[in-house]
Amino acid sequence: MGEYDIIVIGGGPVGLFGTFYAGLRDMKALLIDSQDELGGQLVTLYPEKMVYDVGGFAGIQAYELAQRLIEQAKMFSPDVRTKEWADVLQRTQDGIWVVKTDKGGEYKAKSVMIAAGIGKITPSRLGAKGEVDYEGKGVYYTVRRKKDFQDMRVLIVGGGDSAVDWALTLAPIAKSVTLIHRRDQFRAHERSVKEMFQVAKVYTWHELKEVRGDGTRVTQAVIFDNRTKEEKTLDVDAVIISIGHKGDLGNMTKWGLNMKGRDIVVNPKMETNLPGVYAVGDIASVEGAPKLALIAVGFGQAAVAASMAKKYIDPNASVFAGHSSEMDKFKK
Structure with a gap:
C-alpha cells in the first residue's frame, strides 16, 4: 500500500x-x-x-x-x-x-x-453481426494512425463531424473510402459534407448489418437500405464505426x-x-x-x-x- x-x-x-x-x-x-x-x-x-x-x-x-x-x-x-x-x-x-x-x-x-x-x-457499438469478433482485426472505433489505412478499402459508419473528417482525411491515402449514414442529414460542417461527397462514395439511409472476414481480418461488410431493406455486400479491408463514445x-x-x-x-x-x-x-x-x-x-x-x-x-x-x-x- x-x-x-x-x-x-x-x-x-x-x-x-x-x-x-x-x-x-x-x-x-x-x-x-x-x-x-x-x-x-x-x-x-x-x-x-x-x-x-x-x-x-x-x-x-x-x-x-x-x-x-x-x-x-x-x-x-x-x-x-x-x-x-x-x-x-x-x-x-x-x-x-x-x-x-x-x-x-x-x-x-x-x-x-x-x-x-x-x-x-468506451466506444458506442452498433451491435452488428461480426462487429465484436473483428474488433482490432479490421473493425475500429477511431483512427490512431492514418498510415494504418494506406491503400485499404475503408468503410466508415456515421454522420457526425468525426465520421466526415475521417472520410476526408483518409481519402487521399486509402484505396477507396465509402461512408454510410442512417439518415440523409449530417451533423457535420456543411462545407466538410460537400467535400466528402467529392472524395468518397456515400450511401445515405444505409446501416451496417454484418461484418465478414476470414477469421483473422475483415474482408466484407453487408449494408442495407433502412427504407427498402435492400442489402449490398461491399469488399472492404477496414470498417470504422464512428458513432460516438x-x-x-x-x-x-x-x-x-x-x-x-x-x-x-x-x-x-x-x-x-x-x-x-x-x-x-x-x-x-x-x-x-x-x-x-x-x-x-x-x-x-x-x-x-x-x-x-x-x-x-x-x-x-x-x-x-x-x-x-x-x-x-x-x-x-
Whole structure:
C-alpha cells in the first residue's frame, strides 16, 4: 500500500499537467488511469487531429501533444498506474484518503486531484453481426494512425463531424473510402459534407448489418437500405464505426462528492465538498463561472488545485511559490 502526498485520478492532458505541477511543488504523486495508454481523449478519440487552442503551439497533433505532456508529467518521477480504474474513495479517521482500484490496488494519499474527464472512455457499438469478433482485426472505433489505412478499402459508419473528417482525411491515402449514414442529414460542417461527397462514395439511409472476414481480418461488410431493406455486400479491408463514445464514471457518484449531473461542483479554489479533494478539467464545474471544456482552462485549474493541495498538506507552504523559472525556490 503506497503513501503519497497526492493521487491524481485521470491521465488525460489535465491530469498529466496536474501530475507535473504537483511534482514541481515537491509533492510525491501517483497517477491512476483506466486506459491502457496515457493521454485521455487526445490518444483515444482523435490522435491524428490537430489541436490549435493550447498555448505555445500554432497547431500540434493531438498524439504528439499527449506525448509531450507525458514527458513533462514524468519529470519528477511520479508513480503511474494504467489500466486501473479508481473504484472507491474513502477517508480514514486520521484524515488520509484511500483510493481502491478495480485491480485490487489500494493507495493512500494526503490529498486527491480528480481529473477524470468524461470518465472511462468506451466506444458506442452498433451491435452488428461480426462487429465484436473483428474488433482490432479490421473493425475500429477511431483512427490512431492514418498510415494504418494506406491503400485499404475503408468503410466508415456515421454522420457526425468525426465520421466526415475521417472520410476526408483518409481519402487521399486509402484505396477507396465509402461512408454510410442512417439518415440523409449530417451533423457535420456543411462545407466538410460537400467535400466528402467529392472524395468518397456515400450511401445515405444505409446501416451496417454484418461484418465478414476470414477469421483473422475483415474482408466484407453487408449494408442495407433502412427504407427498402435492400442489402449490398461491399469488399472492404477496414470498417470504422464512428458513432460516438461513452464516458463511464463508475462508482464516483457514490464517493460523497457534491455533483451536478456528471460534473463535480468545486469552488474557485478547485476544492470539492470533501476536504483535501480537488476536481479539475472537464469533470469540474466551478461555482459562479461558465464551463469551458478546454485543455487550456484545465491546465490553469490543475495548477490551482495542486497549489491548494500543497497548502492543505503543509499549512506553512505558500499557495503561490513563485515562477517556475526559479525552480529551486518553487519547490519549497
